[in-house]
Amino acid sequence: MTSSAHHPPSAPILISFDNSDVLVDSLAQFIVKSQKEAIDKKGKFTVALSGGSLPKMLRGLIDNPSVKWNKWHVFYVDERVVPLDHADSNHRACTEALFSKVPIPSDNVYTLDPELLNDLEELSDAYEKILIREFAQKDSARFPIFDLILLGMGPDGHTASLFPNHELLNEDDRWVAYVEDSPKPPPKRITLTFPVINHASRIVFVAVGKEKAEILKQILDSPETGLPSARVKPVYPGQLYWFVDEAAAAKADYPKTPFKL
Numbered sequence: 088m089t090s091s092a093h094h095p096p097s098a099p100i101l102i103s104f105d106n107s108d109v110l111v112d113s114l115a116q117f118i119v120k121s122q123k124e125a126i127d128k129k130g131k132f133t134v135a136l137s138g139g140s141l142p143k144m145l146r147g148l149i150d151n152p153s154v155k156w157n158k159w160h161v162f163y164v165d166e167r168v169v170p171l172d173h174a175d176s177n178h179r180a181c182t183e184a185l186f187s188k189v190p191i192p193s194d195n196v197y198t199l200d201p202e203l204l205n206d207l208e209e210l211s212d213a214y215e216k217i218l219i220r221e222f223a224q225k226d227s228a229r230f231p232i233f234d235l236i237l238l239g240m241g242p243d244g245h246t247a248s249l250f251p252n253h254e255l256l257n258e259d260d261r262w263v264a265y266v267e268d269s270p271k272p273p274p275k276r277i278t279l280t281f282p283v284i285n286h287a288s289r290i291v292f293v294a295v296g297k298e299k300a301e302i303l304k305q306i307l308d309s310p311e312t313g314l315p316s317a318r319v320k321p322v323y324p325g326q327l328y329w330f331v332d333e334a335a336a337a338k339a340d341y342p343k344t345p346f347k348l
């Protein structure tokens with residue numbers, strides 16, 4: 088068997104859907120398949136969600152009888168350092184778009200600690216400790232291995248709260264880090280780091296709309312630019328997928344793959 092140390096990352100798989108409704112439906116099918124494989128193997132499903140435009144793209148999971156909500160363990164790829172009910176909170180966005188509409192046990196959704204908003208170091212350490220508690224020695228090695236991580240990409244190529252030219256792009260030790268100077272408001276955030284993201288079994292970027300077309304071309308056709316979204320390169324045997332609509336895919340020359348489960 089080839090070990091991950093000797094195996095280069097697999098090339099990203101780009102899937103372009105006719106429109107965002109078809110994407111939403113296919114994304115739900117893909118997530119359900121990932122969930123089934125994880126539950127069959129270890130009795131639970133660990134997933135990390137982004138904020139921004141991503142939560143609304145999860146609507147295909149609502150009223151979906153195949154989703155085993157009591158087996159889900161949900162973490163945040165990144166979170167803005169604001170109260171959990173604040174308009175900028177990624178947890179609030181996910182709650183409004185999804186969790187308020189499905190029977191997920193609230194204890195299985197791991198939020199930042201709202202008591203620690205004034206101390207970024209403590210706040211990110213506390214979130215890292217939750218990951219250590221939930222992952223270490225069970226289904227991980229040096230870094231946690233999420234069953235699925237769902238990412239968004241900003242028009243500047245950022246993903247999670249990992250922004251172009253930021254020192255955190257080179258973080259190779261911590262699982263969770265903080266940002267005090269995000270160029271996109273709000274400035275204070277916590278984020279999973281690249282080694283954590285890149286150890287996931289499956290990673291899906293979701294990008295929709297013509298505003299994402301130019302940056303998607305750069306990320307896929309010229310990954311050597313080193314923009315944050317181009318640094319998502321799952322460690323073998325992890326696989327990276329791009330679920331995009333035609334508008335987002337319009338400028339990329341990168342080969343497209345038909346959707347199949």
Ligand SMILES: O=C1O[C@H](COP(=O)(O)O)[C@@H](O)[C@H](O)[C@H]1O
Pocket residue numbers: 136137138139140141164165166167177238239240241242245246247248271
């Ligand atoms: O600030 C953030 O932005 C990214 C991208 O957002 P999108 O609205 O362009 O999809 C998002 O993935 C991240 O979670 C969020 O905190």
